[in-house]
Amino acid sequence: MADSATAATAAAPSTPRWNVERPFLTGRFHQEAKGNSRLALDSLSGGSDRAIGCYEAAVQELVVLDDLLSALVGVEGRYISITRVRGKEDAISFHVDASMDLSLQEMAKRIFPLCQSFILISHFVESRSQFKNGLVNHAFAAALRELLLGYEAKVAQLEHQFRLGRLSIQGLWFYCQPMMGSMQALSVVIQKVSSNNFVGSAVLNLLQSQAKIMAGDNVVRSLLEKMIQQASNAYLSILERWVYEGVIDDPYGEFFIVENKSLKKESLTQDDDAKFWSERYSLKDGIPSFLANIAETILTTGKYLNVMRECGHHVQVPGSDNAKLMSSGSNHHYLECIRAAYDFASGELLNLVREKYDLMGKLRSMKHYLLLDQGDFLVHFMDIARDELSKKLDEISVEKLQSLLDLALRTTAAAADPCHEDLTCCVERSSLLKRLEDMELNRTIPDDSEFEEPLSITGLETFCLSYKVRWPLSIVISRKALMKYQLIFRFLFRCKHVERQLCGAWQVHQGVRALNPGGTAISRSSLLCRSMLKFINSLLHYLTFEVLEPNWHVMHNRLQTAKSIDEVIQHHDYFLEKCLRECLLLLPGLLKKVEKLMLLCVQYAAATQWLISSSIDITQLQEKPDNSLRSEDPKSRKSATQAQASRSMTKNAAVTNSVLKFEKEFNAEIQSLGTILSSHSQAEPYLTHLAQWILGVGKNQ
Secondary structure (H helix, E strand, O other): EEEEEEEEHHOOOOOEEEEEHHHHHHHOOOHHHHHHHHHHHHHHHOOOOOOHHOOOOOHHHHHHHHHHHHOOOOOOOOOOOEEEEEEEEEEEEEEEEOOOHHHHHHHHHHHHHHHHHHHHHHHHHHHHHHHHHHHHHHHHHHHHHHHHHHHHHHHHHHHHHHHOOOOHHHHHHHHHHHHHHHHHHHHHHHHHHHHHHHOOOOOOOOOHHHHOOOOOOOHHHHHHHHHHHHHHHHHHHHHHHHHHOOOOOOOOOOOOOEEEOOOOOOHHOOOOOOOOHHHHEEEOOOHHHHHHHHHHHHHHHHHHHHHHOOOOOOOOOOOOOOOOOOOOEEEEEHHHHHHHHHHHHHHHHHHHHHHOOHHHHHHHHHHHHHHHOHHHHHHHHHHHHHHHOEEEOOOOOHHHHHHHHHHHHHHHHHOOOOHHHHEEEEEOOOOOHHHHHHHHOOOOOOOOOOOOOOOEEEEEHEEEEEEEEOOOOOHHHOOHHHHHHHHHHHHHHHHHHHHHHHHHHHHHHHHHHHHOOOHHHHHHHHHHHHHHHHHHHHHHHHHHHHHHHHHHHHHHHHHOOOOOOHHHHHHHHHHHHHHHOOOOOOOHHHHHHHHHHHHHHHHHHHHHHHHHHHHHHHHHHHHHOHHHOOOOOOOHHHHHOOOOOOHHHHHHHHHHHHHHHHHHHHHHHHHHHHHHHHOOOOOOOOHHEEEEEEEEHHHHH
16 A cells, blocks of 8 residues: 555655745745734834733733634734744644733633644645645545634634624633534544545545544534545545446545556466456555445456456446435445446346357357367377377477367367367477476475376377467456366376277277187286276266266356356356366376376287287297198107297297286276275265276276
């Protein structure tokens, strides 16, 4: 708040020097021309400087009355002097001639606080009318100036009565008493404002608190409430433009909503933290107490209107021309106006986003592509882009991948989607686990993590889809939200790739069944391949049918009943966070186990061709002895047959050992994962089904 006030002060016009250097413009010359006033009094009294005690009591009363009437408007008299401390405007004291009658002295001292209050208030009005003090201080000073006009008129009437000989010092005290409480209460307020250099809402809050303190004095309380009303009019005029137009017209930085102009709407598609919606307009310290309970509503209302204005959608809040915001005592009509403006802005923006910009259509499209709701395009893409995705990062052509993606989209059912042109592809520079660590989504990952980034990763581990989201839909689907979609897609894509590799291995196994490879490692390898397929299929079934689909339907229903764009953002963010967690992406221990299993499956699928070809060679060697051996003599043929059998057994043992090694490692990892899932399912119930499926895979093995 101090920074904004300083910036506003620096930007405010400066007060002309002549406004300070020419005292005749302020009225203080009366107090500074003490010598001249005394010369005038001396000339009227024949030039003698006699003590007031030399006069009779009746004459003293008349002289004191004349001096008191002058003191009431801040002017020194002959026997009443005003002392100021240089540099301290509120340090004012009044002194009377020591020879004055004691009763007159006592009566004069009773009236001095009123004189002091007038001087303080009049100085406050003059000093706080400068530009740098802000609109609230200007309005407060104007209200005080109006009050002082009434006060000075009252003093003028008393002086008239004095000139007519109808005023005594007791009468003066009688007429001053009703003004004492009000003037002193105001002087307390302005002293606090001046000493703390309050501006804007701080002034209003001080007036509010002082009005509560004076609740027992109806006159003073009513006066302070009037001051609050007049001082808050300037503040409420700023508020009006905000809740009716979405514009901050705050030249002196007094408003409790601050605009960060460095944040542009374009940052929503670039900033991973999505700061625009939460930080472009934000609340700052010093909210007026009468607006504290509705401050968030006020902030949101203006934000909604601002979004519509930036979309070129001009709206007029119904009744805004006649619904002027005013605060007066117990009248809270301004609260009703603010709530009405909020309801209108919220409904209007929500309809704009739903109808004109088709939010739900865009979300469904993202579900098709990034959550693989309709994966036919991906199957085709993985077929035609297999060679490019198998390359190392530095060798991959993103342009070629994009052209292949466009081809896959145009030749599948995705071509009917009008949003398919917004889909683009990209290649990340790190694997999924490394990306999660870099983003610090998994703060619980220890430094000595078992997972190590492969030395040479390919496009299969780093390929990702992106989506073009335009304003104002980028408010809901921000860069941060899109990044969460991409994390889920990369995990699903990885699972799909592993599934395809295992399916290829399974097809190889099925292709050699006609050779009747009994007694070789093919049978055992086939069982292992089936178990791996069951694991990856169970994982994909869990991700799609147990996590993504149910959560999507819950979010869809909530978005249909949302009342504001903030509710839409909240439901959408909750959906993504829940999906991330239930997809294991926020559970690093489990994710590393799953990744290790998938890596093992990929290694096994890659080794399948060698395993099968070796097993086929073994079978052929066992079933079809070399024809050249038949022409040899029995002894030589027997020796050659034994050598061939020895080679076959050695090779069969090597293949069997390889299969057993894969099987042993897979079983150990699957059992370990099942145990961890079972323990986690107590705190995370959604893992129960996955734990049962994984343990089922282990039991089958």
